[in-house]
Amino acid sequence: MWISTRAQYGLRALLEIGSRGPDPVPLKEVAEAQKISQHYLEQIASALRRAGFIKSVRGAKGGYKLARPPEEITALEVVETLEGSVAPVGCIEDPGSCWAAGACATEELWRQVDFAVRDVLSKTTLKDLIERQRFFADKSRKVLV
Numbered sequence: 458m459w460i461s462t463r464a465q466y467g468l469r470a471l472l473e474i475g476s477r478g479p480d481p482v483p484l485k486e487v488a489e490a491q492k493i494s495q496h497y498l499e500q501i502a503s504a505l506r507r508a509g510f511i512k513s514v515r516g517a518k519g520g521y522k523l524a525r526p527p528e529e530i531t532a533l534e535v536v537e538t539l540e541g542s543v544a545p546v547g548c549i550e551d552p553g554s555c556w557a558a559g560a561c562a563t564e565e566l567w568r569q570v571d572f573a574v575r576d577v578l579s580k581t582t583l584k585d586l587i588e589r590q591r592f593f594a595d596k597s598r599k600v601l602v
Contacts, residue, residue, distance in 0.1 A: 464539040466493050467501045468532060468586070471510060475527045476587045481513075481520035501539065510539045527587055533578035543578065545570045 469491045475483050484502055488495040490540065502521060505511045512524040536543055540542070546567045548555035 460536060460543075461540060462497075463501060464536045466491070466498065467505060467539045468535050468583075469493065470498060470501060471475040471523070471530065471535060471583055472586050472590055473504065474511060474521055475523050475530075475531075476590055477584050479522060481518065481522045487521070498511070504539060508534075510535065510538070523583075527583035530583040531579050532581040532583075534574060536578055539561075543571070543574050545574070 462598045469556070470487050470493070473487045473490050477570055484498055488498045489525070491498075502511065506521075506524075509524050510530060511521045514577055518563050521525060532544070542550045544567075546555075548558045548561070548564065548569055552558035555561070
């Protein structure tokens with residue numbers, strides 16, 4: 458399993474939008490704050506919108522805002538939306554893809570890895586990430602003072 462920049466940036470974009478509160482955030486501001494190409498972020502935002510994580514608001518004060526409360530959005534949902542399966546090997550999701558499925562000494566290892574990754578991602582909400590980001594922001598401000 459390899460988490461691509463698509464899922465990483467998607468989570469960071471949701472984090473940025475969610476941390477700004479209920480007002481819409483222009484994608485340009487999200488891209489600048491997170492140091493992500495605006496063109497690439499537009500593609501990711503489109504997928505996030507289709508999946509119901511964000512909604513667009515038109516107009517002079519338009520942009521994107523969360524479509525659901527941050528405590529209802531899990532990292533697993535976002536990663537699976539943008540990546541597909543998080544399984545470390547194909548036979549975990551599709552036993553028919555491997556001739557050794559069910560008779561492989563490493564299969565249980567991969568199942569444990571899959572379970573651990575899914576467990577962490579499913580227990581981590583966008584709200585958790587927003588709170589963690591605020592903690593780091595407060596910590597860095599104290600260091601600068």
